[in-house]
Amino acid sequence: MANKEIPYKIYLEESEMPKAWYNLRADMINKPAPLLNAQTRKPMTAEDLAPVFCDELITQELDDTTPYFPIPEEILNFYKMYRPAPLVRAYCLEEKLQTPAKIYYKFEGNNTSGSHKLNSAIAQAYYAKKQGLTGVTTETGAGQWGTALSMACAYLGLDCKVYMVKVSYEQKPFRREVMRTYGASVTPSPSMDTEVGRKILAEHPGTTGSLGCAISEAVEMATKLPGYRYVLGSVLNQVMLHQTVIGLEAKAAMDKYGVKPDIIIGCAGGGSNLGGLIAPFMGEKIKGEADYRIIAVEPETCPSFTRGKYAYDYCDTGMVCPLAKMYTLGSGFIPAGTHAGGLRYHGMNPTLSQLYDDKLMEAVSVPQTEVFKAAEEFARVEGILPAPESSHAIKVAIDEALKCKETGEEKTILFGLTGTGYFDMYAYEKFHDGKMTDYIPTDEELQKGFSYLPKMD
Numbered sequence: 001m002a003n004k005e006i007p008y009k010i011y012l013e014e015s016e017m018p019k020a021w022y023n024l025r026a027d028m029i030n031k032p033a034p035l036l037n038a039q040t041r042k043p044m045t046a047e048d049l050a051p052v053f054c055d056e057l058i059t060q061e062l063d064d065t066t067p068y069f070p071i072p073e074e075i076l077n078f079y080k081m082y083r084p085a086p087l088v089r090a091y092c093l094e095e096k097l098q099t100p101a102k103i104y105y106k107f108e109g110n111n112t113s114g115s116h117k118l119n120s121a122i123a124q125a126y127y128a129k130k131q132g133l134t135g136v137t138t139e140t141g142a143g144q145w146g147t148a149l150s151m152a153c154a155y156l157g158l159d160c161k162v163y164m165v166k167v168s169y170e171q172k173p174f175r176r177e178v179m180r181t182y183g184a185s186v187t188p189s190p191s192m193d194t195e196v197g198r199k200i201l202a203e204h205p206g207t208t209g210s211l212g213c214a215i216s217e218a219v220e221m222a223t224k225l226p227g228y229r230y231v232l233g234s235v236l237n238q239v240m241l242h243q244t245v246i247g248l249e250a251k252a253a254m255d256k257y258g259v260k261p262d263i264i265i266g267c268a269g270g271g272s273n274l275g276g277l278i279a280p281f282m283g284e285k286i287k288g289e290a291d292y293r294i295i296a297v298e299p300e301t302c303p304s305f306t307r308g309k310y311a312y313d314y315c316d317t318g319m320v321c322p323l324a325k326m327y328t329l330g331s332g333f334i335p336a337g338t339h340a341g342g343l344r345y346h347g348m349n350p351t352l353s354q355l356y357d358d359k360l361m362e363a364v365s366v367p368q369t370e371v372f373k374a375a376e377e378f379a380r381v382e383g384i385l386p387a388p389e390s391s392h393a394i395k396v397a398i399d400e401a402l403k404c405k406e407t408g409e410e411k412t413i414l415f416g417l418t419g420t421g422y423f424d425m426y427a428y429e430k431f432h433d434g435k436m437t438d439y440i441p442t443d444e445e446l447q448k449g450f451s452y453l454p455k456m457d
Helices: 055-062 074-080 090-096 118-130 142-157 166-171 172-179 195-203 211-224 237-242 244-256 272-286 352-356 368-382 388-405 426-430 441-449
Strands: 020-022 067-068 087-089 104-107 133-142 159-165 185-189 228-230 263-267 295-297 307-314 323-328 362-366 413-418
Touching: 020 087, 020 237, 020 244, 020 272, 055 118, 055 237, 087 237, 087 244, 090 104, 090 368, 090 388, 104 244, 104 388, 118 133, 118 142, 118 185, 118 237, 118 263, 133 142, 133 211, 142 159, 159 166, 159 172, 159 211, 166 185, 172 185, 185 211, 195 211, 211 228, 237 244, 237 272, 237 352, 244 272, 244 413, 263 272, 263 388, 272 295, 272 352, 272 413, 295 388, 323 352, 362 388, 368 388, 368 426
Parallel strands: 104 413, 133 159, 133 228, 159 185, 263 295, 263 413, 295 362
Antiparallel strands: 020 067, 087 104, 307 323
């Protein structure tokens, strides 16, 4: 089909929605390294993980051979409230940039949580309910995950306890109130509620917190409360698995119109949305069926891909979680209090880390002020106010489109618009008032984070 016939928004029919999540690890030649028990340094077993995670999620986490996991009917029915999500041809942005590039974005903000996070939240809450649990605990950075999980828990009648990174708790009070509207309790992290929180506060007085801190508190609380388990919004493979509905829908929509992307771009924090977007395309690349240029975009303040080390590390600041082999800045690294709260995690998903180490994808880091310039430009022509996290992908998509303008190449670009920024107006205010700064950690600061890496035999 000629490009002029492609509609502004491409919607799949309900019958065309993915019926199974795609496990990219099954097709990987080099599998991601296993999670290790922090005490024994041996691969984590289902028994090791049982006190922390739901049983079915443990199965999904540890499986690197099953290519597809059927999506339960109950979850599919929930998805139908906001899925299939649209694939949008950014005609207005193309016109503004005067680029020969064709730009598409997969928009995941078309639900009350405002982001892609609901795709995994409902799955994890469903498995908790099916197991007969009372409730779940979790962490949240910018608040999208906490909002999504509180919605899912309210829908299924589960209790939800959220530890929100302190700087985001203070910057994003409205997102916090949405969580409370859906019945969740929200605690700024680090807090005095947990042993690990008290320890972190003693060692780092006045800290603005980090996702690593909040994870530690949520895990500790889950293991103390009978009938509770910990669920998480990114990083681990189970979450990336659920998010593959993004990429599967995007690919199906593009295939429907005979479109093949040359470049695929996603913002990268813990890695779930990026992994979900690229999964089916990366699967084809690994199998030699197609080739794509895949770019992960991260903030300069938390450059785990571009300046981190590929090593086993704790998944949390309190060092109570398993060890994961990933690109990391060290579990003790606490990034500056920038506004893309969802990208302030010290490490990266183990599967994506392996793919990056195998040079199957690229990574770039970008400064905060340039991200907000791109966000504003996008909002003015495409009519959606993007989340700061998503705007990292927008920034690099614009950069790549302008390169096409210089060379005359008609490349097709696909990026993930993970959510809306209507609860991030404090950040936009700082940008518009000229009070936003760009902070880049020094080598010495990064070295301090690396000093927390565990000694491995």
